[in-house]
Amino acid sequence: MSTTPNRNFWNIEASHIAKNTYNPIRSIVENIVTEPNPNKLMIALSIGDxxxxxxxxxAREVIEAVKESIESGLFNGYxxxxxxxxxxEAVAEYSSNEFVKVDPKDVILCSGCxxxxxxxxxxxxxxxQNILIPRPGFSIYRTLAEGLGIKVKSYNLLPEYGWEVNLDDLEAQIDENTAAIIINNPSNPCGSVFSRGHLADLLEIAARYYVPIIADEIYEHMVFPGRSFHPLASISVDVPILSCSGLTKRFLVPGWRMGWIIIHDRQNILDKEIRKGLQCLSQRIIGSNTIVQGALPAILQNTPQKFYDDVIETLYEHSRLAYSHISKxxxxKPIMPDGAMYMMVYINLACxxxxxxxxxxxxxxxxxxxxxxxxGQCFDYPSYIRLVITVPKDMLVEACLRIQDFCERHHCKTSQTINELGRIEIEY
Known part of the structure; x- marks a missing residue:
């Protein structure tokens, strides 16, 4: 016989997942109570959009593809x-190269990366269990994992070596409860791009300890002249890799929420449970944006190379401009990026x-x-700040000049003599 619970007051508690979910960036930013200077136009170098x-x-071709998808009336349902x-199929073709062939059955579309x-x-x-994430690294990894009761351990990147992974530190973090390693390349917040040889070193460690890799490659191909992007799966033979990417950054449409997972599993290690698990989990959101799905073949096939090149040229020019000025x-101490949309700058707090x-x-x-x-606290890396280099050139110049003025006023060795030294001139 059923019994009625004895309740005489409201007692509604948040779930463990809700209580344990914490976004460091949002928490830090939303708790900043300082107001901007009302006499100066706000310049936000903080937004990764x-x-x-x-x-x-x-690109015009991207917009036209979505218009055609809408007008077709074929993609309004589930x-x-x-x-x-x-x-x-379009994602599989887009993600294939001479080193790796992607099968459409290995692609899962998602609501953003x-x-x-x-x-x-x-x-x-x-x-x-635990996952390993980079330090400095994007905070979403921690947010997603800890909300589920999954522990996070960080491995260090080396600023003096272009933010390469400290291989010894990475290896030291692995234990019997390590479920995955997250590799972010190109990197947010560092703007680094790993060489093929360095990626091979990372794969060798993962293979030795039988740990799969989640490759966050949302900035794929967004690399500056002289550097090359190597998909991690194009190098791997033994290590299973779940590669995550999407339209967000390269195609300049983050709000369209179109991402994907590509399962790279040459040794069929993930077939027993993980592949099915991903398919089951995808059913929780009942699929991603169907209008954008309908446009994907045209977007991925018709976007001209000149569009990609122009975006890279702009970002490269902006990064050189910011680096040239801030280094003075x-x-x-800025660290020149090799790709993506960001620059990390060291603050010598002793000054x-x-x-x-x-x-x-x-x-x-x-x-x-x-x-x-x-x-830098937002990325578990104190004594740094991250700059976004996507702002218009004139705003970036103005921001650099304001940063210069601020530092000159507060620098303990130059604040007293700045009037004699004069202002550093910016070249652009």
């Missing part, structure tokens, strides 16, 4: 949870004795100069 200022727009066959990462972490790791500012942390530095700069950068 290339569309924010309107200077970077998707799609299979892993995506329409034609859309998955963050959804792809979520599915991969959820499929590979159980509560109590006392107390700051700015009134600030105890990168967060205080950022808050004060926002208050005085209305320039906002993300503090």
């Amino acid at each position: 290339p569309t924010t200022f309107g200077n970077l727009k998707p 799609a299979p949870s892993t995506g329409y066959q034609k859309a998955r 963050s959804c792809a990462l979520d599915l991969c972490i959820t499929a590979l790791a159980r509560p109590g 500012i006392p107390g700051l 700015f004795t009134e600030f105890k942390s990168d967060l205080e530095f950022v808050q004060c700069m926002l208050m005085e100069e209305s320039v906002f950068c993300l503090p």
